[in-house]
Amino acid sequence: MSERTAVYPGSFDPIHNGHLDLIERCRPMYDRLVVAVLRNEAKRALFSVDERLEIIRELVGERRGCVVEVESFSGLLVDFMDEVGARIVVRGLRAVTDFEYEFQMAMMNRRLNPRVETVFMAPKEEYNYLSSSLVKEVFSLGGDLTGLVPDPVLARLRRHLEPHASKAARRAE
Numbered sequence: 001m002s003e004r005t006a007v008y009p010g011s012f013d014p015i016h017n018g019h020l021d022l023i024e025r026c027r028p029m030y031d032r033l034v035v036a037v038l039r040n041e042a043k044r045a046l047f048s049v050d051e052r053l054e055i056i057r058e059l060v061g062e063r064r065g066c067v068v069e070v071e072s073f074s075g076l077l078v079d080f081m082d083e084v085g086a087r088i089v090v091r092g093l094r095a096v097t098d099f100e101y102e103f104q105m106a107m108m109n110r111r112l113n114p115r116v117e118t119v120f121m122a123p124k125e126e127y128n129y130l131s132s133s134l135v136k137e138v139f140s141l142g143g144d145l146t147g148l149v150p151d152p153v154l155a156r157l158r159r160h161l162e163p164h165a166s167k168a169a170r171r172a173e
């Protein structure tokens with residue numbers, strides 16, 4: 001039987017529990033899962049790509065069964081998929097609002113390479129409203145992220161955002 005490889009692409013700036021939940025759901029489905037972090041110079045990110053790779057590698061760890069690799073890519077996703085020998089793209093669908101963007105991407109990827117299939121997966125209900133941008137916003141405004149991001153992400157958010165958050169608080173006083 002041939003190896004079932006899937007690619008889970010995204011910005012992961014930063015990875016949160018919704019992403020991690022999806023990775024865990026993929027483990028029984030594939031032999032190999034490549035978590036692919038987009039290198040996008042045009043998009044301003046909080047975490048560098050290297051830092052995002054480091055965090056994700058720290059979190060996905062070794063388990064029996066599905067091998068999870070963490071790589072970065074630039075250019076077209078379908079080209080990266082050829083490089084790693086994958087035909088399946090995994091994407092999370094949280095709400096109806098995600099659908100249009102996701103459907104557009106899936107159709108474009110299929111047009112670029114008809115062998116590529118996109119598999120949509122629903123995360124655990126409690127992560128349905130979770131996004132990386134909300135994580136950054138809530139953290140910078142002092143909100144509680146318990147249960148929404150893993151500890152290594154929380155520690156790095158503190159390192160990156162707390163100096164700014166406390167400056168803003170001082171200005172508001």
Ligand code: PNS
Binds near residue numbers: 009012038075105109
């Ligand atoms: O987490 P994101 O930002 O929603 O992920 C978007 C991502 C990385 C999946 C998408 O932007 C992507 O695949 N970019 C690579 C460029 C590409 O292949 N574009 C054409 C297909 S839509």
